[in-house]
Amino acid sequence: MARLLLNQKDSLARDYRCRFSVTAIATRSRGVLVDAAGIDLERVLENIRSRNRFPIENVALSKLTPTQMIQTVPADVVVEMTPLNISTGEPALTHIQTALSAGRHVITLNKGPIARAYRELQDLAENSGKRLLFEGTVMDGFPVFNLVRETLPGCRILGFRGVLNSTTNFILCEMEQGKSFSEALAEARRLGIAEADPDQDLDGWDAAAKTAALINVLMDGAVTPEKVEREGIRHLTSEDLEKARRQGKILKLVCEARRTDDAIFARVAPVPLPLSDPLARTEGTSSTLTLFTDLMGPVTLTEENPGVSQTAYAVLSDLLTLVRSKNPG
């Protein structure tokens, strides 16, 4: 993110008349850095690269907690990037509430708060006259939420189907190639695709959180990840994949939702898909999402093998949404 901001500095000034400074950075492992005059990001990156340490010359680490930092350090925007805790949404939820209450816009990459408390947070943002943006919570920087809000005016989202969790999709693709579940998981860990604790991915919680976030935002729902029917991939064997293959199908962990007469049906589960299904062709860490709309029919979006730079772009995209809106301050 810091690297992208530095790289884009000149074009942001030229194309958007946007000048920025970073006044504070809070981390779990390196402490909290505050400099209201503006932190030298180039030097921070250099210090981490060469000496793996955070404070930079003449700027000491702050004693502030992240929450105190959000409340007291001058800033227009708080970017929230803590890891997902699916059962509570914390600490992201508190960070976002604190920031909005303190009159900051918020950009978050954390799907927990959107999956758990979207409506409350939107109300808080509206009452504070600030915006909560979260494009990076599903499909990284692929503009899923902006696509619907900005470019499908008048369309109602009737439902969706997606392959949205990269760890499980990578594992299923490796198993397709003949690996066992544990071999495929080991490979995902080796490549840094699976986290040290991959339970949230393997048990479908990450996918359920994305499903809930999409429902809450795009379908005006009010569900939590627990309300999503959920089955992970941990129990799948090579025989299950082979059985699907004999039927000309391929197993994918599918997120889906659709409006029923008086509610919204939501499910995450491994589903055997015919090869003609757009979702069937999602390879490796790619993601595919089909939105079913009333006026435009099905609309399918594919993000191919994203990396950390696509996640950083999600934040930049939200920053530029703020810059382009009427009242960015």
Next chain:
Amino acid sequence: MARLLLNQKDSLARDYRCRFSVTAIATRSRGVLVDAAGIDLERVLENIRSRNRFPIENVALSKLTPTQMIQTVPADVVVEMTPLNISTGEPALTHIQTALSAGRHVITLNKGPIARAYRELQDLAENSGKRLLFEGTVMDGFPVFNLVRETLPGCRILGFRGVLNSTTNFILCEMEQGKSFSEALAEARRLGIAEADPDQDLDGWDAAAKTAALINVLMDGAVTPEKVEREGIRHLTSEDLEKARRQGKILKLVCEARRTDDAIFARVAPVPLPLSDPLARTEGTSSTLTLFTDLMGPVTLTEENPGVSQTAYAVLSDLLTLVRSKNPG
């Protein structure tokens, strides 16, 4: 389009505070209908359905030419939907120039003017303080242009690859199933997919016009369809498809463009694609477009088997873009 406008009337009033009336309709086969007080669309549709005639009770056909109509009849927006004439862009080009000069916003479904004279038309629109919108010219109502403009801020489009002509893709899919070229063409005609004169599609002109339009708008180029390297599908035989199949590939008519050191390379041609290529899976009349971006990597969009309602939605989408902009009048 008329049906969609009528169906959406209440929700447009509710969600966008938008009330509209249609003051004139010009057609090639049924003449020109003008009623500054507002044409009763419901009755027009009913008259066409039951008696296949255009004028409605108490409203005579006008003697105005379409160009005179555009100049004199009161209207905020002119919707231009004439068929494509690839070699001149007419009569759409004259209609659009006339409308912008007369102080109307313009929405067009005709790719000819965007492929031939995008920059001049944009200059004219800017000088007139009006907008030229054309979402329906590529991939019907799928928001290709809006996606880039509204939801990929800061991203540069480095190039694209797409399967964008439905007639040729339908024919190639039928040939995959064993039909000869002429059998497949006959089937496309029977289903109303191929036009009476399918030359523009078969020789790649429609695809070249879409390629030029995408280059002009998304890559700030200034090309015409003639500048696009172009090879159609007319010469392809079952043997060509069989040869590709033996290599594990499938033939598709691919539109592509990419920036080179000092220019933009642009081509339309049948290309054998590996089955893992997102474009390879474009079936029937569907379209697929991959945009290569600097910050977000490749972004792939798929529109599945669109019909006339997706084309009508393109116009509605552009109308709502005008309604939502600051100065819609």
